[in-house]
Amino acid sequence: MWSAEAGRHGESELVLMAPSAQNLSRMVKNRPFKALGSARRFSHEAADDPFGKEPPPDACKVRAGRQSVTHHWIIYACMVLTIWVALVGGVFKAFSEFIMSALDRAATECGIEAMQQINRSVLRTEFVAAIVALSVVSPLFAAYCFLAVGGTASVLTALASGIYWPSVFLVTVFGNVPMNKRLDGLAPGSAEARKYWAIYARRWTLLNHWRTVGCLATSIAYALAALSFP
Helix, strand or coil: CEEEEECCCCCEEEEECCCCHHHHHHHHHHCHHHHHHHHHHHHHCCCCCCCCCCCCHHHHHHHHHHHHHHHHHHHHHHHHHHHHHHHHHHHHHHHHHHHHHHHHHCCHHHHHHHHHHHHHHHCCCHHHHHHHHHHHHHHHHHHHHHHHCCHHHHHHHHHHHHHHHHHHHHHHHHHHHHHHHHHHCCCCCCHHHHHHHHHHHHHHHHHHHHHHHHHHHHHHHHHHHHHCCC
């Protein structure tokens, strides 16, 4: 309830006043629902905010709830990317762990032919699509987190993209793939193929180690990004 009072200089001022007990009793008797609403409004309008500029507490809770729901999909996306990169890294680790060493111990001609068949078959699988898709998704996701979320999560997603691109994608495109193409053009039983196989097995495996470590670091960065949300 508002009342006008004269100020020191003769100017009228608006003063916030609580309804008196008599007026409140009269309001309850005549219009109980309106009186209840008036009491609720008065409880929300503190003396520091007489004009109601601050939203009521319930509105703040709704806004916070909407914000948390909006961020839920980002947490799930970070978890999906964590598993996605980890699966790609698991394939790389299998080659570094035992596949390449087994091919290197086999007869040279057999090892070369087996690796040629692997390289030809992998092009028709989801594995290559996953590597290429991650090179597009990771920087776009990092940019979105930077613009929409900020904070630690955006730093970690940017870190994940910064690790994946040079250590996995670029190493694959400019390292392993050209070596695969050169090996594929050689006859398994030729002297040139046997000579190149000695270089190929060692260098290709070394590059694959880098890809494995890169996937592991990228996966950890995405997992920490998911955990960074409150």
